[in-house]
Amino acid sequence: MSVVLEIEGLRKTYKSRRRGVRHALDGFDMRVEQGQVHGFLGPNGSGKTTTLRTLLGLIRPNGGRMAILGQEVPAALPAVVGQVGAIVESPQFFPHFTARDTLSLLAGAGEVPQTRVDEVLELVGLRDRAGERVKTYSLGMKQRLAVASALLKNPKLLILDEPANGLDPGGIREMRTLTRDLAASGMTVLLSSHILGEIQLICDSVTIISLGRRVAFGPVDQVLAEHSGGAVRVRLEAVTDLPAAADALSRAGVAVTAHPDHLMLAGVEKPAQVSRILAGQGLYVSELAPVTVDLESVFLELTSTAPVPGQHRQVDQSTKVGDAGQPGAVGGGWGA
């Protein structure tokens, strides 16, 4: 499978007199393969927008390398930009224009044949409303128009920053179907979103960024499996045998948490070993199930952004350097 996007050791530092030095990207890596829907996840202030803007040549990095479709950027950006469609910040459209006029204008400016306008309207499901003014559109319709504008060039790589922002569940589902259809047609989609359930449903692979560094990457199933911690749920034929089972497993070095009708084990590499230990004590297992984690728990664990009762987490405290007041602060976060 060919690599469409490659980022290695990317660094970006912002300096300001008031806020000091801020390492927005601190040796960030990313790799996206062709035809994949790749999720780009990170808490507020972790460096997602900086990465995307740097990739598109809107910001100059301080170090590292990037390649799109095998060509080094920003040097080769003029050569590859025609193959990249991106919605990085909510695009503004003329409210009095219709969707068709809007796309026609953009097609003209981008030297795209006008026949492509109806093709993209069809693709994003706006064909029947294309003659209406944009100011009468719902948020979901405006998002579709934004995607349509990014599709005009028939890009090989489509970058969507928070495409589901503000959409209702129906709109989110439609955006999901559209994204999957585009990937099925061979397009590679890089998708940043805070809706983790959505990313888990839609993406083949993910990169998780925290404090300007990659903290996890790979196929979604693999990332989930790697962070499940070998958790296993065990039920026995007789509930009354649970204390004896907990005892036997603890003696064998397994971490056990007892529940009224089952045991939870952690760090189990080979579940078959559990049944062997128990059978050796005359205890018979009725269920031995690996427990899968979801992307949200993996994200919260890796980015240290799980809410802590009684604490208001501040955004990206630890990305500041040279701030004597907060030398060891950790974690990006949710607070303002």
Ligand SMILES: Nc1ncnc2c1ncn2[C@@H]1O[C@H](COP(=O)(O)OP(=O)(O)OP(=O)(O)O)[C@@H](O)[C@H]1O
């Ligand atoms: N122009 C700028 N000047 C100074 N600091 C900046 C600038 N742009 C971004 N930053 C800082 O760089 C860090 C990364 O910001 P960035 O916008 O890339 O994060 P993000 O992951 O996109 O966040 P969000 O999910 O909230 O959009 C933050 O600490 C932010 O305050």
